[in-house]
Amino acid sequence: MARRLKTLALAFTSLSLAAGFALAQPVEEELVLITPVAKTLTDPTLADFAKYAKEKWNVTVKTSALAAGTPVSYGRIVEWKGRPEVDIFWGGESALFDKLSEQKLLSKLDLPQATVDAIPATIGKPRPIYLKDPKGFWIGTVLEPYGLVYQPKVLARLGVPVPKDWDDLLHPKLKGHVAQCAPTRSSSSHATYEVILQREGDDKGWAWLKRLGANTGIFTARSRDVPSVVARGEFAAGFAVPSYMAFEDRLAGFDIKFVAPKTAWITPEPIAVLAGAKHPKAARAFIEYMLSERGQRVAMERGVFPITPKFRVQGAPGSRAEMAVEFTGGVRSYFDIDVTNIYDDAKAQARYQPVNEQFRKEIESAWETLKR
Amino acid sequence: MKLPRASGAALGFGLIWAFLILFVLFPLTRIFYDAVTNEAGAFTLGNFQDFFTDSFYLRSFWRSMVLGAAAVMTTSAIGIAVAFLIVRYDFPYRKTFSYLTMLPMILPPLVGVLGFVFILGRAGTVNVVLMDWFGLTEPVNFMYGMHGVLLVETVHLFPLMTLSILDALAKVDPSLEEAAQSVGASGWRRFRDVTLPLTTPGYVSGALLVFIWTFADFITPLVVGVQDLLAPQAYLNIMQFVDRRLFRMGIVISALLVLLAVVFVIAAREYVAIKDYSSLAYSRVERRRLGPVQRWLAVCLLTVLMAVCVIPQVGVVLAAVGRGWALTPLPVEYTLEFFRTVSIDTPKFIVNSFLYAGLALLLCLAIGVPMAWIMARTNAPGRGTMDALTTLILAIPGTAIGIAYIRAFNVPLPFIGIPLTGMWVILPLVLAVRRLPYTVRGSYSSLLLVHPSMEEAAANVGATRLRTFRDITVPLVWKGILVGALFSFIMSIQEASATIFLTLGGWEMIPFGIFTFYIAGSQSQAAALGVILIAVCALCLFVVNRVAGTRVGGLFG
Numbered sequence: 046m047a048r049r050l051k052t053l054a055l056a057f058t059s060l061s062l063a064a065g066f067a068l069a070q071p072v073e074e075e076l077v078l079i080t081p082v083a084k085t086l087t088d089p090t091l092a093d094f095a096k097y098a099k100e101k102w103n104v105t106v107k108t109s110a111l112a113a114g115t116p117v118s119y120g121r122i123v124e125w126k127g128r129p130e131v132d133i134f135w136g137g138e139s140a141l142f143d144k145l146s147e148q149k150l151l152s153k154l155d156l157p158q159a160t161v162d163a164i165p166a167t168i169g170k171p172r173p174i175y176l177k178d179p180k181g182f183w184i185g186t187v188l189e190p191y192g193l194v195y196q197p198k199v200l201a202r203l204g205v206p207v208p209k210d211w212d213d214l215l216h217p218k219l220k221g222h223v224a225q226c227a228p229t230r231s232s233s234s235h236a237t238y239e240v241i242l243q244r245e246g247d248d249k250g251w252a253w254l255k256r257l258g259a260n261t262g263i264f265t266a267r268s269r270d271v272p273s274v275v276a277r278g279e280f281a282a283g284f285a286v287p288s289y290m291a292f293e294d295r296l297a298g299f300d301i302k303f304v305a306p307k308t309a310w311i312t313p314e315p316i317a318v319l320a321g322a323k324h325p326k327a328a329r330a331f332i333e334y335m336l337s338e339r340g341q342r343v344a345m346e347r348g349v350f351p352i353t354p355k356f357r358v359q360g361a362p363g364s365r366a367e368m369a370v371e372f373t374g375g376v377r378s379y380f381d382i383d384v385t386n387i388y389d390d391a392k393a394q395a396r397y398q399p400v401n402e403q404f405r406k407e408i409e410s411a412w413e414t415l416k417r
Numbered sequence: 418m419k420l421p422r423a424s425g426a427a428l429g430f431g432l433i434w435a436f437l438i439l440f441v442l443f444p445l446t447r448i449f450y451d452a453v454t455n456e457a458g459a460f461t462l463g464n465f466q467d468f469f470t471d472s473f474y475l476r477s478f479w480r481s482m483v484l485g486a487a488a489v490m491t492t493s494a495i496g497i498a499v500a501f502l503i504v505r506y507d508f509p510y511r512k513t514f515s516y517l518t519m520l521p522m523i524l525p526p527l528v529g530v531l532g533f534v535f536i537l538g539r540a541g542t543v544n545v546v547l548m549d550w551f552g553l554t555e556p557v558n559f560m561y562g563m564h565g566v567l568l569v570e571t572v573h574l575f576p577l578m579t580l581s582i583l584d585a586l587a588k589v590d591p592s593l594e595e596a597a598q599s600v601g602a603s604g605w606r607r608f609r610d611v612t613l614p615l616t617t618p619g620y621v622s623g624a625l626l627v628f629i630w631t632f633a634d635f636i637t638p639l640v641v642g643v644q645d646l647l648a649p650q651a652y653l654n655i656m657q658f659v660d661r662r663l664f665r666m667g668i669v670i671s672a673l674l675v676l677l678a679v680v681f682v683i684a685a686r687e688y689v690a691i692k693d694y695s696s697l698a699y700s701r702v703e704r705r706r707l708g709p710v711q712r713w714l715a716v717c718l719l720t721v722l723m724a725v726c727v728i729p730q731v732g733v734v735l736a737a738v739g740r741g742w743a744l745t746p747l748p749v750e751y752t753l754e755f756f757r758t759v760s761i762d763t764p765k766f767i768v769n770s771f772l773y774a775g776l777a778l779l780l781c782l783a784i785g786v787p788m789a790w791i792m793a794r795t796n797a798p799g800r801g802t803m804d805a806l807t808t809l810i811l812a813i814p815g816t817a818i819g820i821a822y823i824r825a826f827n828v829p830l831p832f833i834g835i836p837l838t839g840m841w842v843i844l845p846l847v848l849a850v851r852r853l854p855y856t857v858r859g860s861y862s863s864l865l866l867v868h869p870s871m872e873e874a875a876a877n878v879g880a881t882r883l884r885t886f887r888d889i890t891v892p893l894v895w896k897g898i899l900v901g902a903l904f905s906f907i908m909s910i911q912e913a914s915a916t917i918f919l920t921l922g923g924w925e926m927i928p929f930g931i932f933t934f935y936i937a938g939s940q941s942q943a944a945a946l947g948v949i950l951i952a953v954c955a956l957c958l959f960v961v962n963r964v965a966g967t968r969v970g971g972l973f974g
Binding site: 077083084085109110111112114116117120124130131196198199202203227229230262263264265266267269270272273276277278279280290293294297298299300398401405409410 | 664
């Protein structure tokens with residue numbers, strides 16, 4: 046009997062100990078993201094974060110990412126109405142994050158001041174690109190340009206010179222050989238449509254985009270398909286491609302080239318913790334990790350750039366980091382060079398639907414006519 | 418207290434109806450509710466007006482119809498020819514061909530079209546050979562456009578047609594044809610006046626399925642760059658959430674797809690009138706031996722057909738083992754790493770697939786077999802409705818069901834506080850609902866084959882009901898149930914169009930994995946998963962073929 050009591054007492058103590066431990070636990074054992082950022086960037090960072098959590102707190106964090114395009118991610122978060130199935134929203138346009146925080150669907154970040162201060166408020170001229178939210182609901186993680194891609198072998202066969210700027214995609218011999226994703230489907234495409242529209246005004250911009258439509262051989266279902274079809278040589282060149290997506294195809298062994306034209310929009314890939322997240326501590330820990338040197342280094346090997354001037358993409362000769370530098374045209378940090386930005390995100394978000402409507406009417410519906 | 422038998426049966430009957438109402442009818446009405454209301458929830462027909470005044474949507478509508486009709490024609494031509502060859506004639510490797518011609522059916526969504534693009538795309542094997550060896554400067558466009566969609570759908574769906582015709586043909590009483598022969602009608606005349614009318618019900622149900630399947634497929638058109646069709650528009654509009662107007666248009670299109678499916682099902686039933694099951698018994702067919710030249714021709718024809726049919730499989734296998742394959746006829750570098758990443762590194766796709774499809778199978782058995790029994794053995798009220806509902810489920814596009822579930826089941830459940838869409842059971846549930854008809858049809862047709870007199874005879878000599886069921890009914894019907902259930906399993910494990918809208922992190926099945934890998938640009942991983950899925954399904958189909966031969970066409974009626 047006494048023995049039994051003792052066992053019971055022991056069980057009880059260990060139970061309460063476990064409970065106490067759980068309370069004191071620095072991070073939860075799970076972390077879920079919803080993100081338009083491709084697997085090839087989210088998988089390695091999440092895997093390394095799990096390792097980091099194990100080393101730092103001896104906690105095994107089960108991480109997973111729900112892959113969804115920016116509009117879908119945004120839509121699902123809104124549909125969840127403050128009872129999210131995930132903890133973190135990562136990637137997309139910062140204006141969408143502002144919209145979410147207005148709807149009180151994000152929770153404040155409360156990061157260490159030094160971490161926040163290491164990231165400049167803006168980059169680019171004449172229009173600033175915001176790298177963090179002054180109100181503290183979201184923060185940039187990495188920098189990445191939306192540029193164009195091409196397949197050198199296919200271009201050579203067509204006798205088309207290597208493209209350097211957006212205008213080179215209008216080459217007459219590229220008729221039917223350009224891939225793009227509709228701006229109604231992809232936020233990177235939408236942003237680049239706005240770059241073209243804001244570059245020389247709406248009238249000239251739409252005329253330009255119609256000519257691009259005439260050269261287009263496929264409107265892919267998703268922006269990620271654009272570098273894929275170019276990498277395999279199905280199409281010669283692609284419009285509005287995030288640098289790291291193209292770099293992944295390069296890493297997978299394909300001969301694909303990337304160019305970021307001078308006016309290419311650069312996204313800070315914002316990140317935020319959702320209000321009502323089930324694992325807020327793990328979420329915050331992941332963001333801190335992403336902004337630390339360790340997190341930035343993992344990301345830099347994937348074809349994106351550091352969000353702070355503290356680091357530069359650098360590695361041993363032949364390393365992935367060096368491959369990435371070569372792939373993106375020799376840039377090691379966007380804080381080293383003068384960034385030109387003409388894209389006004391606020392303006393773009395304010396007329397999101399009208400631009401989509403005009404695209405549907407003048408390009409998508411008229412595609413057959415444009416191609417003639 | 419023991420329930421009297423009658424009320425026990427009534428309870429089961431009630432439960433089945435409750436299931437059908439809750440998981441089939443309720444979500445579908447929810448889509449229609451969404452389609453005829455605006456953001457504020459007020460009734461409006463404006464959404465439909467928007468649809469029918471938009472020239473782009475109208476064109477999509479028209480083109481979907483044309484595509485569906487074209488697919489019916491191409492699959493009919495191939496399907497009927499193959500069915501006749503296999504049922505009526507004897508030639509070498511007949512049995513092998515009868516198995517092989519079923520294989521294209523198990524091409525998982527996305528995998529088929531990807532495989533075709535690897536071989537016939539602008540940078541596919543054929544074009545690379547043409548350009549590198551024969552100096553062609555511009556690739557031949559085999560795939561991008563409506564013709565590409567038609568090619569993929571034809572190869573994928575002609576077995577449905579073959580099976581439906583096979584089933585009908587095998588049930589045609591030879592004496593009818595002999596009678597025609599004896600009064601002097603031979604050859605074409607006999608075929609036109611006797612054989613054709615007798616196979617019409619089977620043909621119509623096959624044609625209906627081909628039409629609706631083609632018309633509801635959104636993945637194939639998207640891969641080959643065709644967006645002006647209804648199903649891709651529904652998918653694209655719903656998968657972007659930001660533009661609420663487009664989102665609602667997506668729901669309107671889905672409602673329209675369901676509506677059209679209902680109309681087609683009713684039209685087909687009207688046309689076939691009352692299905693005649695009197696000649697349901699399979700009759701022994703005398704196969705005609707073909708002459709040496711004809712025999713050779715038959716084998717040649719089927720071999721060429723099969724060669725076209727394996728294009729996607731070949732393409733997918735090559736992509737799954739080739740690294741960085743681009744612009745060469747075959748991959749240059751070979752590796753098994755993609756198989757490793759999708760199976761050993763992340764086993765969840767395979768584990769979830771078997772778990773959910775297995776649970777769906779059990780649900781199908783639990784609901785489908787009693788349903789079949791009610792339809793075959795009782796005159797309970799609502800039998801006809803149950804039968805119609807089974808056909809309808811078969812015809813409703815998966816996307817519509819997925820969207821219907823998302824809209825209908827995202828309210829927190831009482832007591833638990835979590836909506837059904839937040840729990841993984843929704844996946845086996847939706848799979849079971851979508852694939853229920855195969856189990857029902859399989860069980861139903863085999864129950865009809867067992868004449869109640871056999872059971873009565875057993876009862877007369879003193880066997881209890883249970884004993885009769887065990888010793889007479891089960892041995893006679895298990896094949897039909899097994900075949901139906903295995904089909905439910907095969908089709909569940911390949912399902913993507915409904916689950917794609919419902920899957921949350923951690924619940925990914927193989928088709929969803931294929932989709933996410935493809936979307937993430939990792940086509941080789943997508944291909945590796947595709948190969949695994951094809952292998953699993955081919956194995957199941959082999960079992961079906963062993964058990965039932967090619968007599969599974971009745972499943973689709």
